[in-house]
Amino acid sequence: MARKSSLIAMVLLGMAFASPAFAKIRIFACEPEWAALAREVGGNRVEAFSATHKQQDPHHIRAKPSLIASMRHADLLFCSGAGLEVGWLPILLRQAAPADLQPGQPGHFMAADYVSVLEKPAIVDRSLGDIHPEGNPHVHLDARNIVPLAQELSRRLAIVDPPNAQVYAEQTDAFVRRWSHKLAGWEARAAKLEGMPLIVHHKSWAYLVHWLGLKQVATLEPRPGIQPTPGHLNELLKISRTQPVKAILRTPYDPSEASGWLSSKTGIPAITLPYTVEKGAATGALQALFEETIALLEKANKADHAGQ
Ligand SMILES: [Zn+2]
Known part of the structure; x- marks a missing residue:
């Protein structure tokens, strides 16, 4: 009899863990930084998946079947928005996303809708490939x-998963406290970086430049998304010989040829900044991303190079 009741208890326990109350909330993040933030806020109540990894240009990926499958089972979508994923996310939404993840639903979260978007053009014009x-x-x-x-x-998350609302709120408060402390430290260090002149490959760094008070002198791309042309590069060569430039920045996924060429002609160091975190990054990775980025900028800012 005792054995029978313990068996029933085990079965009931198994059912409880398999029930929705214990299932993790599945977050489909478009980029690794949002999956990392989801792990900070959601802790062990969520499972965050990133559609892209650090070596991929988030503007351009293929809506492959594995992404369609992940989207189909997701409880919440977390992306950059402002058109970053326009080449592939609408296909996934159309083909696979549950109704709760469609635009306008709480499960459809676009970061750009909650921050000040920089470089908004007065007139929207895609004709030149921007x-x-x-x-x-x-x-x-x-x-x-x-x-x-x-x-x-x-x-x-509190709307999608009401029983854990309190857990999410507490985890967020703790994260924001830690983050605010770090933020103050980074901003203190940035005082020495103010006005640091940079050439960038793509305008991937606009928010970093704006936040830290750096100076973007020029972009290797003549327009966002248009690869550098010989004529444009020669213009940049002239510019970088007439004014100081501390570094040429690119992401791990930008092609290296243009920054390598300009660096070889001018002696200005070409630097790859991390741009984002690793795909399955553990908690703490976002903080490490900013630590590493600022440390690399500090190093480049201090160094004298042949072009100066
Ligand atoms: Zn871009």
Whole structure:
């Protein structure tokens, strides 16, 4: 009899763990930085998946079957928005997303809707191939933006998963406290970086430049998304010989040829900044991203190079 009742208890326990109350909330993040933030806010109540990894240009990926499958089972969508994923996210939404993840639903969370979007054009014009027609979508590199985004994510998780609302709120408060402390330290260090002149490959760094008070002198791309032309590069060569430039920045996914060429002609160091975190990054990775980025900028700012 005792054996029978313990068996029943085990079966009931198994059922409880398999029931929706114990199932993790599945978050489909378009970029690794949002999956990382979701792990900070959601802790062990969520399972965050990133559609892209650090070596992929989030403007351009293929809506492959594995992404369709992940989207089909997701409870919440968390992306940059402002058109960053316009080449692939609408296909996934149309083909696979549940009704709760469609635009306008709490499960459809676009970061750009909750921060000030930079470089918004007065007139939207895609005719010249500009891939930032809605403004600059690379919003995560202003570390101040992380706070309202964590809070909004927590609010949405509370709607999607009401029994754990309190857990999300507490985890978010703790994260925001830690983040605010770090933010103050980064901003103190940035005082020495103010006005640091940079050439960038793509306008991936607009928010970092804005936040830290750096100076973007020029872009290797003549327009966002248009690869550098010989004529444009020769213009940049002239510019970088007439004014100081501390570094040429690119992401891990930008092609290296143009920055390598300009660096070889001028002696200005070409630097790859991390831009985002690893795909399955553990908690703490977002903080490490900013630590590493600022440390690399500090090093480049201090160094004298042949072009100076
Ligand atoms: Zn872009």
